[in-house]
Amino acid sequence: MTTVAVKPATMAQALTRALRDAMAADPAVHVMGEDVGTLGGVFRVTDGLAKEFGEDRCTDTPLAEAGILGTAVGMAMYGLRPVVEMQFDAFAYPAFEQLISHVARMRNRTRGRMPLPITIRVPYGGGIGGVEHHSDSSEAYYMATPGLHVVTPATVADAYGLLRASIASDDPVVFLEPKRLYWSKDSWNPEEPAPVEPIGRAVVRRSGRSATLITYGPSVPVCMEAAEAARAEGWDLEVVDLRSLVPFDDETVSASVRRTGRAVVVHESGSFGGPGGEIAARVTERCFHHLEAPVLRVAGFDVPYPPPMLERHHLPGVDRILDAVGRLQWEAES
């Protein structure tokens, strides 16, 4: 068997291709946001789209996030399928009223007569040395808002497949892009037809028997690294990549924890009121009799996101994950 060397694509490039394919497949798809046109976005995710599809399809908007999302609502009311870019996580906050009071509930308040197929792309999370307001993990806010789907890829292939599925969804999707993975590469071959991944399915990234690391987005590669390092301690860790926080795949998560009997939830978002609390509760409710230890959380500290020179102390890393795994009451077994 011969292998053809293909230049691996980055996650950013996979996202670009997903946007381009979606725009080519459906003239209703419109990309809009700050700097998405001529510049191609500050992360270059919309690179080339304005040139290829025209500025009416990939539009540089005025610098106003509520206006961007608010006008996208009107466009969706008229049958378009807007894909909105929020330039950075913390810059999405001005759009929260539109998001919560309209985007999330228009289908419901009109009894399904006015669905809003809007995809809101949000580069999120830290680890890129960003200064204040450029590194927030805001997923808990979105998860707490009924009517939104919340999706976040961790691999290049999922970036493509999940973004296509998000744009195709008739419901609004908050699509969280882990910005420190934008330049990551894996085995995804951009030359081959890429699958569209259904929203709402978690995936086991690494099988193991000792304990389950439940994670998503930027923390997935960290957990994979931790699982490798754990082998030296004699632990065989399973890693579950949630991919979608809403809907939440209880089935895959519970099945894994029932197999391993132990679980640690890992995310960058703060611990108090963060996604980990909800996930730990769900796991406990469903797997109580299979659990050998309390479900632990490894999360960002409950502090405003730190300045870049201190962020490494904040972000959950391999050591902190292994420490938590070590606290899963192994002594009971020996």
Added chain:
Amino acid sequence: MTVMEQRGAYKPTPPPAWQPRTDPAPLLPDAEPYRVLGTEAAAKADPELLRALYAQLVKGRRYNAQATALTKQGRLAVYPSTTGQEACEVAAAMVLQERDWLFPSYRDTLAVVARGVDPVEALTLLRGDWHTGYDPHEHRVAPLCTPLATQLPHAVGLAHAARLKGDDVVALAMVGDGGTSEGDFHEALNFAAVWQAPVVFLVQNNGFAISVPLAKQTAAPSLAHKAVGYGMPGRLVDGNDAAAVHEVLSDAVRHARAGGGPTLVEAITYRVDAHTNADDATRYRGDAEVETWREHDPIRLLERELTGRGLLDEAGIEAARQDAETMAAALREQMNQDAVLDPMDLFDHVYAEPTPQLREQRDQLRAELEAEAESEGGTHR
């Protein structure tokens, strides 16, 4: 070259990036609100239009009275009345073509009904049996919008989308004086002007945002002046002069449809009733002020014009009143029927397909309802 010689050679220029922009003069509103009734302009007004406006005003007044009465009977949770503002409400609906869209605020039930939405379905929100009772696509009326000014960017986006699709559609968005202080008002007007979207913004300046008077809301020369900062025309109109409101809005709609972009219209009117039935207006304004506006009442102004010109007589007035009574009686009867509620509806339409978590919660509620039905069917506990 000495420094002095260098200075001599320097010719001051504007900053390189500066270039003359839009001339603000044509965008400025008139010094006084535009009026038709009782002025020379009235002679040019179409008598049929004036009669139609009159019939709608009388009906609208009766609708407001009936809806307010329904709150007292417990049939409506709340009603923000537009008594005194009927000219704006009915004109906003009447200037639109069928294919156009109306974006009402929570106070604009009357405009929604004037647009053709079923009067009971228009009151669903305020009765409380669901949020939006009507199909927005049926009459092209967006849901009544409670968060202030947030419907304005929707109107801009819809109008923009229509234009991108090559459709000949105009969106008319309604907001109050208080709403103009919101950020969404600013962002919507800015987007509309940048995109040259076919939108008309109608600000009903009724003097109060619940209790706060306009002077505490803005220091602008007028709300219509705000248009100039965005690069769109601002028009000032007597909001109680139905013929004037109709004319100004018609012009703005025509302008938008022809590709001329958005217009901001400020209609000076007055909220004769309290903010809602739950509000006590005597805490922030005196009767004398209200009385001066009763003299400038939209129905009275139009009636005076029509009867003065022999276009309306006692029989005509009575006919309009009868028409309104028939509408009110029908509304009363329909609203006196209990709303049909199905608690299971809570889980429909949150998403296209309920999530597994919502399916679990739906099952929980169903079990609770079954248990409730069983205990009600059995002996009392």
